[in-house]
Amino acid sequence: MTVAVIGAGVAGAAAARTLRRNGVEPLVFEASDSVGGRTRTVAGDECDIDSGAIFLMGSYDATFRFLRESGHDTELRRWEARAAVMDEDGKTYPVRFDRPWTFLRLPHLRWRDRLRLARTIGALSVRSGPAPFDTDGLATADDGRTLAEWARATVGDRAYEYVVRPLMGPLTGADPEKISAAFTIALMSQVHRTRLSVPRGGLGRIASWLLDGIDVRVSTPVRSLEHRSSGVRVGTADESFDVDGVVVATDVRQARALLDGVVDDDVCAALDAVAPIPAYHVLLGYDTDPWPAVGHDLVVQAGPGRHHNYGVLLNSRRAPYAVPRGGQTVSVYFDRDQAPESDEEQVVARARGAVDRAFGVATPDFHRVFGMDVALIAPTPWHYESMRRARDAMPDTIRLAGDYLSHSGIEAALDSGERAARDVLASSVSPRSVIARDRPAGGRSAS
Secondary structure, three states, rough: OOOEOOOOOOOHHHHHHHHHOOOOOOEEEOOOOOOOHHEEEEOOOOOOEEEOOOEOOOOHHHHHHHHHHHHHHHHHHEEEEEEEEEEEOOOEEEOOEEEEEHHOEEEEOOOOHHHHHHHHHHHHHHOOOOOOOOOOHHHOOOOOOHHHHHHHHOOOOHHHHHHHHEEEEEHOOOOOOOOOOOOHHHHHOEEEEOEEEEEEOOOOHHHHHHHHOOOEEOOOOOEEEEEEEEEEEEEEOOOOEEEEEEEEEOOOOHHHHHHHHOOOHHHHHHHHHHHHEEOOOOEEEOOOOOOOOOOOOOOOOOOOOOOOOOEEEOOOOOOOOHOOOOEEEEEEEEEOOOOOOOHHHHHHHHHHHHHHHOOOOOOEEEEEEEEEEEEEEEEOHHHHHHHHHHHOOOOOOOEEOOOOHHHOHHHHHHHHHHHHHHHHHOOOOOOOOOOOOOOOOEEEEEE
């Protein structure tokens, strides 16, 4: 039996590992020149850089199960996530992102605000609810309300502006006025599991560990899929392969392009409706640390009105590998509404302004800009039900994997990859050898 996996991010890597553990040697295709996708850790001249994801949460059950089974849990270091909330007047107040209850100390809250928050979190923590990254559970819990609507009605306007919004904005990278409340509700029910960890050497090691010993064809984008009664034909620029099954583990836009004309129109319509969030991660580097005595690593914005970024992060305590010796790096995260410029100099200038406001004025010695057309997704109300239907309507031999199926994050990607691989394995009844052709045949092009 042969199964192709398209994409070597965490979702594809988890699918490949699951296939191999069940006696199937996966055929993994990756369009870029390295594995990891949006979790990739990029080697730089001065330091290594986490291009996307920056931590693991304690509620990542499938991820930590893998890390324990593989023995890599010993290679994690805890990040205390000492943060500061910056209000609309530019004043900062210390909190801990790994201890969300510390937000209750903010002076902007009244006693009744704190009481409503405490009661809400207490009620959520004792009830049986969905796991934060479970598509089926989130679909059931989604009642059509946005995060802003639910939070304002449940904990009040002040708690929304000074706790929910600054806490969830950096975690979701999405506008709370647009996304479903279901994920936040599920996450708040596990507030006691907010310990944050970082792999020594970078978040990109998760995909690398999952793919240990597995051959990945990098720089090999898949151009076409053809669903046949006897299996699936996978086409690259130079060859085609007849396989028993396929796990499509790309981002949602690439998946939609590959599946055009291959699956039911309803599936394509559901993927079209997913709202990708294009974003920038700007890294500014300093050969000498300008802020050696600063007490916090992360600054997030709070209060009514526009928030100009999703967080300004000093990397030295979170990820020493991401900092030149004796120096410092700062990561600034924007979506394209917050930083609409297409010119890199303007984007860097915007990032420098955010750093100056958060930590103090300093001139960087180097910078790196990561622009992503699909950095995250915005799960609008009913998104989870739409993804559940799309996932279940796929042909038995072609399955979807990716964090967009539930909510952006390593856990969602890993869990979906494992499930997609199991579904393909369960559907296959006859083994097939790989047949290489001289050129691609059939199907629709993803280009």
